[in-house]
Amino acid sequence: MPAPRLRINGFQQPWSRDQVALMSGEVCITAIFLCGFYIDGKSDQEAGEAGMEQESMLGAVPLITYAAILLTRILIYVDLGLHDPSVGGLDFPCIKGRKFEDRYCGQCKKMVPGLDHHCSWLNTCIGSSNYGRFLAVVTLGIIIHLVHLIYGVYMLFVSEEGSWAGWWGCLGLSAIFVPSITTLFCFHVYLLWVGMGTYDWMLTRRAARWDYDKKAKNNKANDMQASSQASSQASSQTSSSARKNSTTAVAPAPP
Structure with missing residues (x-):
């Protein structure tokens, strides 16, 4: 019987279904957002509206900020995926009172220092050496998808200049990602608070x-x-009363 295969990192094949779904969804929503941002901005320039150059410069500031956050998250995500949680790394210094214990992961077939859980969405273990990067990916994900959601609402209902299908697609995916990632973030903040x-x-x-x-x-x-004892007692009392009545009924009358 062949020995179980040891999983080194999150990008090692076979990939999990959750991992493929997460990466596909992230790529789709980011592509929709950037394409919508580019197409709508290009349409405004072709319309030749007054003050467009100044508005373009102002619009570049949030776009550059978004790109910086997105690039930072991608780099941390890649580093998290390539890192072997069983070796190296530093403990997350802000986690106080956590019980980081070495545990065996049945999915990765190895001991992981400070194993918190095995994340099927990242296809790797989250332990003491990469817990900080895990929280960073989750936190930046909330920020990015909130940007998608807020900007999509603005383009559809306030500006009314966005492409209908593209921004509705962006809103739909953001409506899925934001609650799920926020719930995950709040859950881990709670665990940090209680030291568990x-x-x-x-x-x-x-x-x-x-x-x-x-x-x-x-x-x-x-x-x-x-209930059984009560029934037995009631039955016993009923039988006793019946016998007593029977004895009284057959007794001879006095002369």
């Missing part, structure tokens, strides 16, 4: 659910036992 990792949180939840189910099962068994 994802794996520890799952074990705690599982233990609490087991305790609840065990107590519910015991309570049900106790209720059934109490």
